[in-house]
Amino acid sequence: MSAPDPWEALKKFTDARIAIGRSGSSLPTREVLSFALAHARARDAVHAPFDADTLEAGLKALGLETVKARSRVADRREYLTRPDYGRRLAPEDAERIATLKVEPADIAIVVADGLSTTAIEANAIPFLSALLPRLTKAGFSIAPAVIVENGRVAIGDEIGALLKARLVLVAIGERPGLSSVDSLGAYLTFAPKLGRSDAERNCISNIRPAGLKPPLAADKAAWLIREAVRRGLTGVNLKEDTQTLLED
Numbered sequence: 001m002s003a004p005d006p007w008e009a010l011k012k013f014t015d016a017r018i019a020i021g022r023s024g025s026s027l028p029t030r031e032v033l034s035f036a037l038a039h040a041r042a043r044d045a046v047h048a049p050f051d052a053d054t055l056e057a058g059l060k061a062l063g064l065e066t067v068k069a070r071s072r073v074a075d076r077r078e079y080l081t082r083p084d085y086g087r088r089l090a091p092e093d094a095e096r097i098a099t100l101k102v103e104p105a106d107i108a109i110v111v112a113d114g115l116s117t118t119a120i121e122a123n124a125i126p127f128l129s130a131l132l133p134r135l136t137k138a139g140f141s142i143a144p145a146v147i148v149e150n151g152r153v154a155i156g157d158e159i160g161a162l163l164k165a166r167l168v169l170v171a172i173g174e175r176p177g178l179s180s181v182d183s184l185g186a187y188l189t190f191a192p193k194l195g196r197s198d199a200e201r202n203c204i205s206n207i208r209p210a211g212l213k214p215p216l217a218a219d220k221a222a223w224l225i226r227e228a229v230r231r232g233l234t235g236v237n238l239k240e241d242t243q244t245l246l247e248d
Contacts, residue, residue, distance in 0.1 A: 038179065052147050071088060071151045089158055100144065105163065107143065114151065183206045204224070220242055
């Protein structure tokens with residue numbers, strides 16, 4: 001009879017693969033199958049088609065004007081091999097956004113598929129529906145939301161500059177893990193413009209029901225936005241300090 005696994009009691013606290021047992025010198029069959037399933041779900045999250053129409057309907061239901069756009073990527077395969085293309089708008093879409101007849105706003109919102117369309121489908125609307133009332137209550141004006149296919153985080157710099165926004169928020173699907181294929185990330189950049197570095201952004205990560213729940217993520221994002229605008233910066237010099245406790 002094998003000794004009890006000392007990690008067994010910790011399994012309830014994490015989705016990480018701990019205390020999975022063994023069968024001889026290998027893994028139990030259930031764990032081999034579970035790993036294969038998790039890997040397939042992660043691949044699906046990356047390659048599943050981006051349903052921009054459904055997302056647009058959800059954003060309009062929240063009261064946002066919307067614009068759909070593409071990055072310079074030709075297809076998903078190129079997206080994975082040319083990150084630089086995913087950081088820039090297709091020229092025709094950049095021109096179209098630049099000529100929109102909109103007033104400069106405090107905040108531009110960008111929603112991009114990133115590396116997980118699963119995350120966008122599951123968590124973009126719940127997160128933004130919790131965030132928008134907080135921004136409205138604080139008196140911020142919001143530019144039309146831009147929905148980007150095959151976009152990366154830095155594409156928000158170009159969009160924010162074209163819309164003349166004081167700050168851009170990019171909600172994007174994060175790289176899927178084997179235990180979290182639906183993580184949404186929210187990146188904040190004050191004074192967006194081409195050439196901003198990642199050190200000049202704040203990131204709220206792992207937004208999903210089993211991670212940082214959308215309402216709590218919205219609290220943190222609203223706090224960061226208020227402080228970013230008040231201090232005129234984002235990035236390493238702005239630390240989130242909401243004193244909000246994580247939910248059980």
